[in-house]
Amino acid sequence: MTELHVTRSLHSAQGPIRLDVSFTIAEGEFLALYGPSGAGKTTVLRMLAGLEQPESGYIRSNGQTWFDHRQHLWVGPRHRAVGVVFQDYALFPNMTIREQLRFALPDQRNRALVDTLLEMMSLTELANRRPTVLSGGQQQRVALARAVARQPRLLLLDEPLSALDTETRLRLQEEISQVHKQFKLTTVLVSHDNAEIIRLADRVISLQAGKIDRQGAPAALFGSSGAARPSGRLGTVIAIQRQGAQLQLTVSTEGALTEVLVPESPVQVGDRIVVVVEENSPSYQPLKRNGG
Numbered sequence: 001m002t003e004l005h006v007t008r009s010l011h012s013a014q015g016p017i018r019l020d021v022s023f024t025i026a027e028g029e030f031l032a033l034y035g036p037s038g039a040g041k042t043t044v045l046r047m048l049a050g051l052e053q054p055e056s057g058y059i060r061s062n063g064q065t066w067f068d069h070r071q072h073l074w075v076g077p078r079h080r081a082v083g084v085v086f087q088d089y090a091l092f093p094n095m096t097i098r099e100q101l102r103f104a105l106p107d108q109r110n111r112a113l114v115d116t117l118l119e120m121m122s123l124t125e126l127a128n129r130r131p132t133v134l135s136g137g138q139q140q141r142v143a144l145a146r147a148v149a150r151q152p153r154l155l156l157l158d159e160p161l162s163a164l165d166t167e168t169r170l171r172l173q174e175e176i177s178q179v180h181k182q183f184k185l186t187t188v189l190v191s192h193d194n195a196e197i198i199r200l201a202d203r204v205i206s207l208q209a210g211k212i213d214r215q216g217a218p219a220a221l222f223g224s225s226g227a228a229r230p231s232g233r234l235g236t237v238i239a240i241q242r243q244g245a246q247l248q249l250t251v252s253t254e255g256a257l258t259e260v261l262v263p264e265s266p267v268q269v270g271d272r273i274v275v276v277v278e279e280n281s282p283s284y285q286p287l288k289r290n291g292g
Contacts, residue, residue: 089143097145
């Protein structure tokens, strides 16, 4: 379990605010921090990572104290069992992908983990390339794999997918979920995307002006407020049938079949689309054609 009670003065676009939050994170939990820009989400994440120091309070994780103001105790990031993934990737431009992962290993004898992560993130064929020749999605896969290579107890994700296109974002959401479960991680995600939080998180804490204003299961918080964005699921069109003046698309999404009734559309069998469910009514957003 990770316990946190921290305070700090912050400057937001609306003026100075006082960050004052207290919460716990259960072992193996996937927690999301949500709220407007300037609410303090990223600052809390950076405090957990050891990249910023609170003014008062404490941070304890799995029996270790990382920060305690009263005891004048501060443990730096290198001595915390955390892995961090930022929005801007923060990769080393002079290292190949394999070298990036090896560098992150806490025990250089465990190089088999590098091959496992390369395969898991579909990076094996790119292992000897440097980040500058990779797409944004590929670079974020490297950043995620590097964070996991540290064998952290706590994985911290600071809006890692917000700059990516819809299809890439949905694929990486699947990979983040897989990594979280396979490596039995405790994960904290900062995100503005309600649908992403609903899809990934067990619990969400909403911050407003440096304070917790509500928390609970994502579906409970967002479902009744009408604030949630439609939930998108990446899928492949496997069949098309005419239903009067409309077309019925059968879409394979995450191992399940979804039927979407749409007007005349240029969509074809094999196309990749995002199925969007809003107010119980499925629709879709087209992506690039299969193989295109």
